[in-house]
Amino acid sequence: MAVLDARRTPQPTAAERIPARYWVAGALLLLMPGIANDFFLYQVFGWAFILGTIALSLQFLAGYGGMVSLLQMSVAALAGYVVAILGTSGTASISLGWPWWVVVPIALVVACIFATVVGALAVRTEGIYTIMITLAIAAAFFYFTRQNYTIFNGYSGFPGVLPPTVFGIDWRRPVPFYYLTLGVAVVCYLVVVYVARAPFGLALQGVRDNPRRMAALGFNVFWHRVLAHSFAAVIAGLGGILLVWQNGQVAPGTAGLPAVFDILVVAIVGGLRHPVGPFIGALIYVLLRAFAPDVLQAFGMSGERFKTVVGLGFLAVVWWSPDGVLGLWDRWRALRAEGRDRLTGRVRR
Amino acid sequence: MLGRFFERHPFWSVVIALIAALLLWAIFAPWSAGVEEVLGRKRIFLNALFSGITLGALYFLVASGFTLIFGLMRNVNLAHGSLYLIGGYLGFEVSEATGWWLIAFPVVFVVVAAIGIVLQWAVFRRMEGEELRQTLVTIGLSIVLADIMLWIWGGQSYTVLTPDWLAGPAELPFITGVDRQGEYTYLRFPLVRIAILVAAIVLGIAMWLTLNRTRIGMIIRAGVDDREMLAASGVRIQVVFVGVFAFGAGLAGIAGIVGGTFQSLSPGEDIRFLLASLVVVIVGGMGSIPGAALGAVIIGLAEQLGSVYAPTYSVVLTFLIMALVLAFRPQGLFGRSR
Numbered sequence: 294m295a296v297l298d299a300r301r302t303p304q305p306t307a308a309e310r311i312p313a314r315y316w317v318a319g320a321l322l323l324l325m326p327g328i329a330n331d332f333f334l335y336q337v338f339g340w341a342f343i344l345g346t347i348a349l350s351l352q353f354l355a356g357y358g359g360m361v362s363l364l365q366m367s368v369a370a371l372a373g374y375v376v377a378i379l380g381t382s383g384t385a386s387i388s389l390g391w392p393w394w395v396v397v398p399i400a401l402v403v404a405c406i407f408a409t410v411v412g413a414l415a416v417r418t419e420g421i422y423t424i425m426i427t428l429a430i431a432a433a434f435f436y437f438t439r440q441n442y443t444i445f446n447g448y449s450g451f452p453g454v455l456p457p458t459v460f461g462i463d464w465r466r467p468v469p470f471y472y473l474t475l476g477v478a479v480v481c482y483l484v485v486v487y488v489a490r491a492p493f494g495l496a497l498q499g500v501r502d503n504p505r506r507m508a509a510l511g512f513n514v515f516w517h518r519v520l521a522h523s524f525a526a527v528i529a530g531l532g533g534i535l536l537v538w539q540n541g542q543v544a545p546g547t548a549g550l551p552a553v554f555d556i557l558v559v560a561i562v563g564g565l566r567h568p569v570g571p572f573i574g575a576l577i578y579v580l581l582r583a584f585a586p587d588v589l590q591a592f593g594m595s596g597e598r599f600k601t602v603v604g605l606g607f608l609a610v611v612w613w614s615p616d617g618v619l620g621l622w623d624r625w626r627a628l629r630a631e632g633r634d635r636l637t638g639r640v641r642r
Numbered sequence: 643m644l645g646r647f648f649e650r651h652p653f654w655s656v657v658i659a660l661i662a663a664l665l666l667w668a669i670f671a672p673w674s675a676g677v678e679e680v681l682g683r684k685r686i687f688l689n690a691l692f693s694g695i696t697l698g699a700l701y702f703l704v705a706s707g708f709t710l711i712f713g714l715m716r717n718v719n720l721a722h723g724s725l726y727l728i729g730g731y732l733g734f735e736v737s738e739a740t741g742w743w744l745i746a747f748p749v750v751f752v753v754v755a756a757i758g759i760v761l762q763w764a765v766f767r768r769m770e771g772e773e774l775r776q777t778l779v780t781i782g783l784s785i786v787l788a789d790i791m792l793w794i795w796g797g798q799s800y801t802v803l804t805p806d807w808l809a810g811p812a813e814l815p816f817i818t819g820v821d822r823q824g825e826y827t828y829l830r831f832p833l834v835r836i837a838i839l840v841a842a843i844v845l846g847i848a849m850w851l852t853l854n855r856t857r858i859g860m861i862i863r864a865g866v867d868d869r870e871m872l873a874a875s876g877v878r879i880q881v882v883f884v885g886v887f888a889f890g891a892g893l894a895g896i897a898g899i900v901g902g903t904f905q906s907l908s909p910g911e912d913i914r915f916l917l918a919s920l921v922v923v924i925v926g927g928m929g930s931i932p933g934a935a936l937g938a939v940i941i942g943l944a945e946q947l948g949s950v951y952a953p954t955y956s957v958v959l960t961f962l963i964m965a966l967v968l969a970f971r972p973q974g975l976f977g978r979s980r
Contacts, residue, residue: 361774414965417972421718421773422928425920426968428720432917433961440954550913554781561778598793604785611778 322475331467337583339467339539341575342474346481346532348560348571350525353485356565357494358521359501362415363427366556367434368408368526369533370548375400376534377451377543378444384451387444393457397534404530405523412522416515431553439545450544454537465538474535478572481528485568488524497521558607564619573618581606688829690950691943692814696835696904698942699842703897705919705926705934706849707890713866713929714886717766718773720780722894723916724787729754729895730902730911731791734800737899743805746899751892758891762884784912792909799908802899808834838900846935853931862886866929921960925967927977936975 326334347369355361380396382388411430415423438445456464456473464473488494497517499507504514537543546552555578563574585599614620648655669688708722732753733746740746765783769775811830853859861882864872873879901907901915918941926937944963948956967974 361777414968417968421716421777422924424774424777425718426924426964429917429920429924429964430961432913433957436957437961440957442954550917551785554785557778557781558785598789600789601786601793604782604789608779608782608786611775611782615772615775615778 326468326471334471335467335539337576337579339470339474341572341579342478343532343535343539343575344556344559344578345563345572345575346474346478346535347529348556348563348575349478349481349485349568350529350532351556351560352563352565352568352571353488353528354521354525355560356567356570357489357497357501358518360416360518360521361424361427361557362412362522362525363424363431363553363557364408364411364415364522365525365529366553367431367548368404368529369536370438370543370552371407371434372400372404372530372533373454373537373543373547374438374445374451375403376537377454380454382451382454384446384449384453387446388451393459400534401527401530404533405526408526408529409519409523412519412526413515415522416518428550428553431548432550435545435549435553438548445545448545450542450547452542454542456538465541470539474539477531477535481531482568482572485528489568493517493520558603562607562610562617564617564622566616566619566623570617570619577618578603685829686950689831690946692829692831692835694943694946695939696839696942697946698939699839700897700901700904700938701915701918701922701942702842702846702935702938703900704894704915705922705938706846706931707893707897708919709923709926709929709931709934710862711887711890712923714862715762715766715883716771716773717762717887718777718780719761719766719890720777720916721761721784721787722890722919723912723914724784724791725754725757725891725894726898726901726915727791727907727909727912728757728787729898730802730907731795731800731898732895733899734802734902734907737802743802743808743903746802747896750895750899754895754898755888755892758888759884761891762887766887767880767883784916788909788912791912795907797909799906800902801906802902804834804903808837812836832904835904838904846931849931921964923974924964925974927974930974930976933974933976 325338329338347365350368351362351365354365376393376396377384378387379389379391379399380393381390411427415426415430418426438450439448441447456470458464462469464470489498496507496512499510500512500514500517507517508514536547540547559574559578560571561574562577563572564570581603582599585602589598589602610617614624616623669691704722704726708719711717711719711722729750733750736746736749737743761783765779766776769779810833812833814829814831814836851859853863861872861877865877865879865882869879897915898907901911905911922934922937922941924937925940926933926935940963941960944959945956948959952959971977
């Protein structure tokens with residue numbers, strides 16, 4: 294039916310094919326600095342875009358590759374560490390002070406190589422084993438950065454890692470930083486959407502659904518999975534660099550296990566089915582994190598218990614809607630569509 | 643079995659025998675000055691070795707429950723570390739309140755096993771076979787439990803007091819060196835650690851015997867191999883599941899007391915022991931008790947010897963062992979290939 298309709302009506306232009314809600318969201322995000330104050334721009338939206346970007350790399354691996362990897366936060370932190378080590382930081386004895394346009398690409402390459410090597414180990418296992426092994430590796434990364442003083446400066450890490458001043462703009466100020474994180478998030482989102490429809494992404498989804506059949510068709514299952522890790526590492530690395538710039542520091546705790554689990558929580562709560570999910574999850578998480586202490590105190594409880602609230606919220610989402618907020622949205626649409634005739638799509642009166 | 647191994651792998655048998663002989667020599671013979679120059683003091687080596695083995699015993703207590711639960715039910719319980727920490731805190735409270743170290747063990751075992759029963763009955767039974775969901779739910783549970791424990795017991799660290807009859811060192815018949823009078827000095831090692839080591843070995847043997855020589859063990863082994871057929875042959879498999887889960891959880895709780903006695907209890911220990919049991923089980927092979935024992939000793943030794951001879955890289959050593967096992971034997975040393 295839809296095919297016939299499409300043939301009769303003239304083809305819509307590229308701009309018309311984008312649904313209205315994308316235009317609304319885009320305009321809102323672009324105009325946000327006019328509405329929101331600095332706290333919202335920097336602490337809420339900036340952080341949500343960064344967390345969303347890192348979680349997006351997990352969404353790509355888990356949603357399209359079927360590999361739930363807990364390594365993404367470690368990869369992000371590694372990129373942040375490289376920026377701190379090669380660039381400028383408060384730990385002048387280790388940092389080399391190279392310019393940002395050298396440091397950032399190197400950081401991404403290092404993160405990519407790390408993820409490729411570790412990914413090659415992780416893809417030897419499947420399903421739940423992947424989770425366990427990536428969890429173990431992530432924890433090893435955390436302990437290693439905490440114990441190593443020659444490169445990673447141990448417990449204290451690197452304070453004073455700031456974004457550079459480019460084109461005469463100080464990118465640490467709230468409005469420029471907002472646009473920086475927004476830009477990176479949007480580019481990563483579009484790249485993931487594109488790759489998911491490109492031959493590589495389609496093959497990856499095939500590998501997710503039936504590795505044996507894909508192998509029989511001549512696809513190299515192993516390398517598709519490993520390269521998915523490499524690709525996701527670039528996205529996670531970008532997020533990690535932004536995270537370090539936003540916090541102004543990187544330390545072992547950046548990739549501690551709570552942070553590792555946070556990324557998983559963000560991606561799952563948002564939904565793994567579509568790249569927009571991690572960003573929704575990140576926004577929910579950041580808002581909860583920012584305001585749960587106040588709400589808890591309003592109810593007479595200690596504000597420190599927000600982790601329990603976040604954990605319980607996560608449990609509730611996983612319990613009732615395993616595919617996150619996106620799953621709820623789909624179910625709501627399906628519920629609304631019940632009012633329509635399944636065959637013709639017309640609204641029943 | 644040993645003879646057949648020699649026939650099949652003559653080269654590796656010789657290598658293993660050589661390593662074993664070298665180890666025995668290093669443990670029993672007094673080291674000459676030249677050897678001590680290269681390897682350091684013998685007392686330090688022996689201490690690290692024994693600490694590693696006792697740490698391995700602790701890891702075995704935690705990981706054997708984890709591997710049993712995973713092997714039988716394919717349940718991934720990432721809240722296992724939380725059970726360990728709950729057990730430790732409860733054991734601390736009980737032994738403080740009653741003044742009896744030993745009574746803490748049955749109390750904690752029962753309480754934590756009850757928590758395990760609730761977990762299995764309320765959570766895992768509802769999502770059988772959905773591994774990802776189980777993982778996520780248990781991660782959520784461990785986050786909540788960790789925060790609640792932080793709420794109740796705060797951020798400081800606790801140590802369960804060793805009872806008098808186990809306090810102090812014991813002299814072991816291992817020569818550490820020669821003193822000025824020309825007499826041998828012997829290794830002194832905390833008595834409580836020896837007791838724990840012996841208890842872990844006894845427990846391990848008892849578990850192995852139960853699994854391999856009794857009817858219950860037969861049912862559990864059958865369940866590991868083929869759950870559906872076992873259920874079809876009339877065994878009430880859910881009851882078996884609950885029992886095994888309760889036992890594994892109780893073991894983790896007891897391990898909490900043990901860990902609280904010769905180390906300390908603080909927030910973050912739950913994650914540490916979850917990680918340890920993950921690595922132990924990955925190295926040893928999922929669902930295998932002998933595998934858990936071997937993996938635990940390997941990881942315990944790697945941590946202790948690593949922290950003495952290469953302090954910065956002891957974690958990397960652990961990780962390297964795991965990576966090597968994964969690269970050459972993905973199913974683990976004692977695991978069956980899937």
